[in-house]
Amino acid sequence: MTGAAGPSPDYEVALVSLNQWQLAWRRFKKHRLALIGAGIFLGMVAIAIFGPLFVPYDPTFVPVPDSQFCPGSTTQLAYSGCPPFTPGHLLGTTGSLRLDLLTLVVNGARISLLIGLGASIFSAIIGTIVGGIAGYFGGWLDNLLMRIVDIMLSIPILFVIIIFAKIFGNGDWRVILIVFAIFGWQGIARLVRSLFLTLRTEVFVDAARAVGVSDLRIIFRHILPNAVSPIIVSTTLSVAGVIIGEAFVSFIGYGVNPALTPTWGNELTAAQDFISQGNWWWPLFPGLAIVLTVLGINFMGDGLRDALDPRSRE
Amino acid sequence: MLKYIVRRSLQAIPVLFGITVVCFMLMHLQPGNPADRFAQNPKITQAQIEAFKHRWGLDEPLPAQYCMWLGACGDKGVLNALPGGNLDIVGLTIALPGGDNGVLHGDFGYSIFDGQPVTTIIANRALPTIILALTAYVIWITIAFLAGVYAAVKRYGKFDSTLTIFNYVGYSLPTFWLGLMLIAFLSVPPLKIFPASGMWDARTVPIFGTGDYWVFVGAHPIDAFVDLGRHLVLPVLTLVLVSVAGDSRFIRSSMLDALSQDYVKTARAKGLSERRVIFRHALRNALLPVITNVGLEIPFLFSGAIATETIFSWPGMGRQFIESVGHNDYTVLMGILLITSVVVVFANLFADIMYAVVDPRVKYD
Numbered sequence: 001m002t003g004a005a006g007p008s009p010d011y012e013v014a015l016v017s018l019n020q021w022q023l024a025w026r027r028f029k030k031h032r033l034a035l036i037g038a039g040i041f042l043g044m045v046a047i048a049i050f051g052p053l054f055v056p057y058d059p060t061f062v063p064v065p066d067s068q069f070c071p072g073s074t075t076q077l078a079y080s081g082c083p084p085f086t087p088g089h090l091l092g093t094t095g096s097l098r099l100d101l102l103t104l105v106v107n108g109a110r111i112s113l114l115i116g117l118g119a120s121i122f123s124a125i126i127g128t129i130v131g132g133i134a135g136y137f138g139g140w141l142d143n144l145l146m147r148i149v150d151i152m153l154s155i156p157i158l159f160v161i162i163i164f165a166k167i168f169g170n171g172d173w174r175v176i177l178i179v180f181a182i183f184g185w186q187g188i189a190r191l192v193r194s195l196f197l198t199l200r201t202e203v204f205v206d207a208a209r210a211v212g213v214s215d216l217r218i219i220f221r222h223i224l225p226n227a228v229s230p231i232i233v234s235t236t237l238s239v240a241g242v243i244i245g246e247a248f249v250s251f252i253g254y255g256v257n258p259a260l261t262p263t264w265g266n267e268l269t270a271a272q273d274f275i276s277q278g279n280w281w282w283p284l285f286p287g288l289a290i291v292l293t294v295l296g297i298n299f300m301g302d303g304l305r306d307a308l309d310p311r312s313r314e
Numbered sequence: 315m316l317k318y319i320v321r322r323s324l325q326a327i328p329v330l331f332g333i334t335v336v337c338f339m340l341m342h343l344q345p346g347n348p349a350d351r352f353a354q355n356p357k358i359t360q361a362q363i364e365a366f367k368h369r370w371g372l373d374e375p376l377p378a379q380y381c382m383w384l385g386a387c388g389d390k391g392v393l394n395a396l397p398g399g400n401l402d403i404v405g406l407t408i409a410l411p412g413g414d415n416g417v418l419h420g421d422f423g424y425s426i427f428d429g430q431p432v433t434t435i436i437a438n439r440a441l442p443t444i445i446l447a448l449t450a451y452v453i454w455i456t457i458a459f460l461a462g463v464y465a466a467v468k469r470y471g472k473f474d475s476t477l478t479i480f481n482y483v484g485y486s487l488p489t490f491w492l493g494l495m496l497i498a499f500l501s502v503p504p505l506k507i508f509p510a511s512g513m514w515d516a517r518t519v520p521i522f523g524t525g526d527y528w529v530f531v532g533a534h535p536i537d538a539f540v541d542l543g544r545h546l547v548l549p550v551l552t553l554v555l556v557s558v559a560g561d562s563r564f565i566r567s568s569m570l571d572a573l574s575q576d577y578v579k580t581a582r583a584k585g586l587s588e589r590r591v592i593f594r595h596a597l598r599n600a601l602l603p604v605i606t607n608v609g610l611e612i613p614f615l616f617s618g619a620i621a622t623e624t625i626f627s628w629p630g631m632g633r634q635f636i637e638s639v640g641h642n643d644y645t646v647l648m649g650i651l652l653i654t655s656v657v658v659v660f661a662n663l664f665a666d667i668m669y670a671v672v673d674p675r676v677k678y679d
Contacts, residue, residue: 248621
């Protein structure tokens with residue numbers, strides 16, 4: 001914007017050049033639901049990181065009961081759990097072991113979010129590599145890789161995850177994270193492949209090839225940056241799916257061991273037995289934490305889609 | 315057209331083959347093998363164990379075991395996978411003895427847990443799943459369709475905004491947790507309205523599917539129907555609440571897409587009534603993607619009800635799967651996995667072909 005025929009210096013001061021990320025952020029800021037979603041999600045992350053420092057109990061600490069009744073009550077049996085707003089237990093306690101629910105929910109956030117984020121990022125990396133190679137090279141390699149993706153999309157993948165978690169799972173959250181990562185990349189692989197199929201015919205790819213840039217460098221340095229927006233959106237939304245999936249697998253007892261690390265899913269396992277005794281707060285609060293987080297991620301993902309890829313708006 | 319159908323069908327073959335390989339591999343990931351049960355028995359000699367392994371082909375390399383499991387090879391010859399008869403390949407006639415051992419013959423083996431044939435177990439569990447899933451499916455598709463179309467027609471109206479919020483929330487609900495909550499509030503005092511688990515009232519109605527049950531249905535059709543209906547309410551409600559969200563959103567955007575097309579503008583410009591524009595011009599075109607997409611959900615009904623069936627102790631395939639995981643009953647697990655996957659492949663194939671048949675704009679080159 002400089003030169004003899006350019007605008008006068010007064011105007012030049014007012015010109016601000018924005019790169020595509022700044023433009024995207026500008027669009028994202030205008031998306032009210034997306035901001036709410038991001039707020040909820042970041043709040044949950046903050047709770048996951050700092051929350052355990054502020055809650056009064058240790059998640060695996062089993063209190064020694066001093067009475068068969070809840071504090072401040074003469075009828076509510078402590079064994080079936082104390083309701084919310086019991087003195088010392090804001091969200092109430094679980095049945096049986098009488099653990100503090102607030103402590104459990106706050107501590108559960110750590111592993112639930114870690115598995116959701118970790119598995120999604122790993123899946124995105126695998127999916128990008130597989131989809132990128134298939135889309136860029138095409139031919140038999142593309143055919144082979146896409147048939148593998150077809151197979152993974154045909155098999156009810158949750159069933160496979162449960163079997164894997166049962167065979168290899170030892171209650172360690174890291175194993176569950178890896179299982180979700182290796183069975184979650186097929187969607188992104190298909191997405192990246194379709195993006196690469198169109199991008200590889202662009203002129204800048206021909207130009208790069210003409211000056212002798214290696215295939216790998218073209219894939220990761222030249223094409224990938226152009227495909228990164230849909231990958232980010234898809235990865236964000238998949239975090240929600242993994243959090244729900246992990247919760248179910250842990251709930252049925254093949255995921256993370258509740259005695260080692262609480263997650264929102266495994267905190268619900270034993271809750272089912274106490275529902276008939278009128279304990280609704282035990283299943284309610286860990287589940288609400290899941291719903292809130294997933295809702296936040298979905299809001300945020302849709303906002304990101306609008307901000308990063310304005311053409312795809314409905 | 316025919317070329318497309320043939321090509322698309324041929325594409326399904328490697329996928330089906332791959333699915334069987336994956337299922338076989340999963341079965342072999344489990345620690346140990348069937349001969350291990352003799353290890354602790356002092357009366358069984360090593361030679362007998364070897365004989366047992368040889369009898370069942372456990373001493374063969376894995377590819378050979380896979381081929382035998384598939385029913386493509388075995389002691390009867392290489393190509394006995396197809397039903398009996400003669401196969402004529404380039405003038406070379408090969409006798410096909412047929413047989414009933416192996417997956418290709420519909421023989422999935424026996425349950426490790428209770429010794430029943432896997433096909434029998436699956437057949438027994440399929441009916442409850444179909445009853446639950448189909449009831450829910452019909453209800454949620456109807457609701458999603460009406461809501462989606464109405465929201466699209468009255469875009470940005472009050473109903474549309476409400477539906478959008480509802481969809482976000484419904485989409486974010488874990489199915490199993492929603493089931494727990496419905497039980498906690500609708501089948502526990504003070505609001506003990508609906509039963510929380512099972513498919514029948516054990517005190518008055520015989521076990522579902524047994525001979526006694528059908529006799530009971532014959533004698534008391536209304537009682538049996540009401541009993542089943544009462545048990546259906548909560549699981550169906552769970553599935554409907556969760557599934558309406560995704561589908562109504564899809565139907566809404568498909569309808570919006572159709573409403574923004576030029577032929578709709580033309581129809582309006584011609585002075586057609588809004589009613590006619592919406593129902594005759596927009597809706598019919600909006601239905602195309604909806605039908606294929608919604609049709610594709612049918613095979614996932616078998617696997618998708620797994621969380622609901624677990625929570626409500628519904629005796630269907632999903633619950634059988636979870637029970638079999640608990641029993642390490644790998645033959646049953648593989649049977650369920652294989653059958654549901656194969657159904658998905660065929661449904662995909664069918665949907666693709668139907669789409670090409672129904673929509674002349676689809677290019678199939």
